[in-house]
Amino acid sequence: MREFWKMVKRYISPYRAYLGWSVVLNIFSALFNIFSFALIVPMLRILFGISGKVYSFIPWEQVWSKPVFQMGDAFMNNVYFYLEKAIGDYGPIMVLVYLSLFLMIMTALKTACYFGSAAIMVPIRTGVVRDIRLDIYRKILSLPLGFFSEERKGDIIARISGDVMEVENSITGSLEMLIKNPILIIFYFLALLVISWQMTLFTIVFAPLFIWVMGIVGRNLKKKSLDVQRLWSDTMSQVEETLGGLRIVKAFVAEKKMGKRFDDVTDRMRKKNAKVMVRQSLAHPVSEFMGTVMILIVLCVGGALILSGKSNIDAPIFLYFMVILYSIINPIKEFAKASYSIPKGMASIERINKILDAKNDIVEPADAKPCKGFNDSISIEHVSFKYPEGSKIILNDINLKIEKGKNIAIVGESGAGKSTLVDLIPRFYDPQEGSIKVDGADIRDLKIADLRGLIGNVNQEPILFNDTIFNNIAFGVENASMEEVIEAAKIANAHDFIMEKDEGYDFVIGDRGVRLSGGQRQRISIARAILKNPPILILDEATASLDTESEKIVQEALERLMSNRTTIAIAHRLSTIKNSDEIIVMHEGRIVERGKHDELLALNGFYRKLNDMQAL
Secondary structure (H helix, E strand, C coil): CHHHHHHHHHHHHHHHHHHHHHHHHHHHHHHHHHHHHHCHHHHHHHHHCCCCCCCCCCCHHHHHHCCHHHHHHHHHHHHHHHHHHHHHHHCHHHHHHHHHHHHHHHHHHHHHHHHHHHHCCHHHHHHHHHHHHHHHHHHHHHCCHHHHCCCCHHHHHHHHHHHHHHHHHHHHHHHHHHHHHHHHHHHHHHHHHHHCHHHHHHHHCCHHHHHHHHHHHHCCHHHHHHHHHHHHHHHHHHHHHHHHCHHHHHHCCCHHHHHHHHHHHHHHHHHHHHHHHHHHHHHHHHHHHHHHHHHHHHHHHHHHHHHCCCCCCCHHHHHHHHHHHHHHHHHHHHHHHHHHHHHHHHHHHHHHHHHHCCCCCCCCCCCCECCCCCCCEEEEEEEEECCCCCCCCCEEEEEEEEECCCEEEEEECCCCCHHHHHHHCCCCCCCCEEEEEECCEEHHHECHHHHHHCEEEEECCCCCCCCEHHHHHCCCCCCCCHHHHHHHHHHCCCHHHHHCCCCHHHCECCHHHCCCCHHHHHHHHHHHHHHHCCCEEEEECCCCCCCHHHHHHHHHHHHHHHCCCEEEEECCCHHHCCCCCEEEEEECCEEEEEECHHHHHHHCCHHHHHHHHHHC
């Protein structure tokens, strides 16, 4: 339950004003309910002509000064005194009509308070769900890339959708029961004590048995619910993988194989979910049975006492006692329901907290220095790196200085550490050893937003969003005008094909830009970098996946982008980096050669080998 109270403090405490009003309205609802039921007694007395004694008025100051258990009898004595007086003045029929009207008013007030207490919980339920989703999304945005290398996208989607919905249904849905039902139980119990404390004490004997049985029903529900949510994550992960790889699934005629995988995981989830639902379904009939048994026992015992003349209460008051007793059973059942709904939701809270409590290793110091420009150089000094989840060293004692305005190319076989090296510059990761400095300042001492604002990225696989061309180009640039976006598109050789679209710059490119060709997507990505106008540019094999014609167009756009900028280009095709100021050759995490194109060919080493392989 520690996680439950942690969630209450974190997400529900901001809505404590709503909680306060809910408590007040539930108190009024309980009071109106008790007094409306109390009217049954005089109505029964009038209907059946029950008149056992003559009532004399007791001064009210004496009523309130009596002991608690006698106060109720004295109060009801005065009520019956006024009732008999009214019957004598107006007749029993008119009094019955007045009592009926009063009962209707009390019931209306009770139901109004009940509705108000339920309606006032709606902002809490919807607000908590919104706040949790916002926190998860913001946390996802703030976490380093290394976190997502260990997590499946489908699993994260499942947590922000299914798990949050389960929290709403199981926990915030139970919150209303946790507020309303204890209030009803307390007030109904006090009413039972006032009516007959002897019979009330007799019924208390059954309460521990009731709670024990409901505890058995709710046991292990959290563990089973956690299994269901994990299988839900597997389901969402497979859907995400299928959508992302649908072309390959169809190309390899693997529809049946993927269908079987999906059928297996959904069937396992169905079986686990069935066990949870069966256990939940068992709670209501068990509580119903236990409540009925308690009512019957009290009915038999109380009825026997009245019929034998050994009780100090008459039949109408006994019926009133039974009505209140039956009324207290439903809040007890609802309270018990909350006791097993909360563990079910706690399984989802546990999964959500894995994201919310995830440690972010990329920490900005409290006294971080601003970094508004790039004036001198980038220095990579004795940098070594390995991914948190692996033991293999990816970068080993890298030393490199990149002067402002220089065009540096990095080449090497796959797995040599090229992309990892450039990912360290904008602090997507931090090295375990060594340091990276911009204008002499360690990037770990700089404001992260300022550092990344100096850098523009163009990747091998263009990362675009399901939005208009305009918004994709203007992404990350506040208040970009249409003229600025068009100018960037022209420099990127993108304006002509954009204008061929019916909607022009308002054309929606689809998920990941699926409605554009590879070359068009890359030119949109280049236009985005041009509009940002960064002093440092990182090109990660920006033309590697393009055909010859598209490569030529994109390369022209890149050359325009690279002019007057410090550029770090990871190259797959050596023909695109022959004119670089310096070429860095990497092998197994180390820099093994460096120099210009002709100098490296003359060394007859790694670079020459790469060049000869591409010449074949």
